[in-house]
Amino acid sequence: MNEAAVNDPIPQELTGALGLQPAAKSKADAFARSFLRRSLRDGSRSDVKEILTHKALILGYTRPKKDKPKKNKKAKGLNAKQKRDLKIFHIKAEHQKYELFLPLHELWKQYITDLCNGLQPTTNPQLVQGKLLKADFHGAVIKVVRSKCASYVGLTGILIQEFKHVFKIITKKDELKVIPKRHSMFEIEVNGFVSHIYGSRIEQRASERSAKKFKSKGAIDL
Known part of the structure; x- marks a missing residue:
């Protein structure tokens, strides 16, 4: 038995006898194809299967936004009135x-x-x-x-x-x-x-x- 025969799909007449159901397109496969269509730079090429036969595939790229450096805010000390209100210098x-x-x-x-x-x-x-x-x-x-x-x-x-x-x-x-x-x-x-x-x-x-x-x-x- 050669390799091609092993990889061939099961004939439809045998799936019923074996109690098998035809494999449905998985959600992952559908998502992957949809993602490729959205990401391809050349929007006119809609046949994903044909595109995947190429050796190189260029997807769109969005540069991530850099977080702005946080400014170091100096802690402000208490003013004279706040110190009096808190009785910081009060001696019991x-x-x-x-x-x-x-x-x-x-x-x-x-x-x-x-x-x-x-x-x-x-x-x-x-x-x-x-x-x-x-x-x-x-x-x-x-x-x-x-x-x-x-x-x-x-x-x-x-x-x-x-x-x-x-x-x-x-x-x-x-x-x-x-x-x-x-x-x-x-x-x-x-x-x-x-x-x-x-x-x-x-x-x-x-x-x-x-x-x-x-x-x-x-x-x-x-």
Whole structure:
């Protein structure tokens, strides 16, 4: 039996005797032929069987659309009003305790000592003064020695929050005080070194003050 005989279809008279049904055109075959008709560039050639006898078949091609690159949107921070509404800087009454901030003061003393390369009796006081102007004061014990508002004079406590225009300190009586920088002079003592700082010279946030260049000035009128 040759190969051609094997591939020949079953005669119609035998399909009934064998209980077979003629094979119907499958949906896949119908879809394939319909797809080829739609995709062929030469729409006049509608005989798919004839077309498939060619060695090469050129189908239509649609270039896929490229997704536009997403723009990186920078996250916007909260504005001053939103921060106030959320009470981000609010310190609860039960946390307004002087003793709770004593460890912070110890850390600040170590920080300022390292910043000044170790405070020794021979250390130049002007060097300490210059370092303090750029230092972070959170944890420092500050005292108001002069002010246009007499009620502020003598107030002493650990600085727990610093803003552009005000200091917030906690006193030994567990009282939270808000002191404006302008029109006030503050005293800071570190290992025997006493420095006086005019509040009007440091009306910046701590992060801004660290990069600022301070010029030597004479007395400042409160």
